[in-house]
Amino acid sequence: QVRLVESGGDLVQPGGSLKLSCEASGTSGSIAGIVTMGWYRRRAPGEQREFVAFVTRGETAVYADSVRGRFTASRDVAKGTIDLQMNSLRVEDTAVYYCSALPGDYWGQGTQVTVSA
DSSP: EEEEEEEEHHHHOOTTTEEEEEEEEHHHHHHHHHOOEEEEESSSSSOOOOEEEEETOOOOEOTTTTBTTEEHHHHHHHHTTTEEEEOOOOOOEEEEEEEEEEOOOOOOOOOOEEOOO
16 A cells, blocks of 8 residues: 655745655555656546656656646655656646556645646
């Protein structure tokens, strides 16, 4: 079993920056077994979560078109953590951001990011 806890959500002005963090906890074996960690977001209640970025065990990062060039995901495989540095934030980036881990389809509880003037 893996438990994911996100942090770093906040209110920020358009054009600003924010860094989200996610830490996985569990047995050393379960942490080592994580292949991919990533970020998704849900912009409004009832909407589906949309892909933002993920990082493989080999630390290859893949991004959604909407955030490429503005967001950077970085992962510490040994520690079971993943960060999301978000720059040039836009109003449309407002969402609850969720951390995920595969295999096992684990999810965190989410952290709110609000971009507003």
